[in-house]
Amino acid sequence: MTTNTDEFWMQHALSLAQQAERQGEIPVGAVLVKNNEVIGEGFNQSIMLNDPSAHAEMQAIRAAGRKVNNYRLVDSTLYVTLEPCAMCAGALVHARVARVVYGAADAKTGAAGSVMDICRHPALNHQIDVESGVLAKQCSTALSAFFRRRRKEQKQLRQSTTTLDSTESVMPSMDK
Numbered sequence: 001m002t003t004n005t006d007e008f009w010m011q012h013a014l015s016l017a018q019q020a021e022r023q024g025e026i027p028v029g030a031v032l033v034k035n036n037e038v039i040g041e042g043f044n045q046s047i048m049l050n051d052p053s054a055h056a057e058m059q060a061i062r063a064a065g066r067k068v069n070n071y072r073l074v075d076s077t078l079y080v081t082l083e084p085c086a087m088c089a090g091a092l093v094h095a096r097v098a099r100v101v102y103g104a105a106d107a108k109t110g111a112a113g114s115v116m117d118i119c120r121h122p123a124l125n126h127q128i129d130v131e132s133g134v135l136a137k138q139c140s141t142a143l144s145a146f147f148r149r150r151r152k153e154q155k156q157l158r159q160s161t162t163t164l165d166s167t168e169s170v171m172p173s174m175d176k
């Protein structure tokens with residue numbers, strides 16, 4: 001069941017996603033909460049760190065592990081703006097996180113129920129409660145706005161390259 005508390009922390013995760021966006025990363029933010037206190041937070045930094053594992057959830061888990069000085073993060077809840085992928089869901093199981101609350105579903109790589117369900121896989125030795133769709137609209141709008149803007153920028157870049165090419169092709173004829 002979604003509560004005001006869930007929405008409060010999702011709002012916090014959204015503000016972390018904005019930090020990722022400001023640095024040109026796909027806007028995903030995550031915060032790990034225990035006893036209503038932040039024990040770790042992070043945002044997607046894969047490009048900046050040249051690290052395919054630097055997803056928001058991984059950054060939050062790493063920060064929390066350092067803070068509580070333990071590799072197990074029992075009784076904690078992870079709030080993340082986008083459904084975790086297989087890597088992150090696997091790490092959350094390793095960390096024994098109790099609950100995952102996510103905003104937007106990920107139809108391509110979601111591993112908390114959309115494509116597969118690593119969080120609640122019956123064969124694993126730990127299952128995580130999953131709550132989906134908290135502030136889903138804000139979370140998915142942030143992502144789609146980012147991709148729309150990036151497509152536009154790439155199109156402009158292609159167009160400016162084309163202009164440059166045509167200028168170059170004029171150059172040899174000027175030499176004659």
Ligand SMILES: [Zn+2]
Nearest residue numbers: 055084085088
């Ligand atoms: Zn991930």
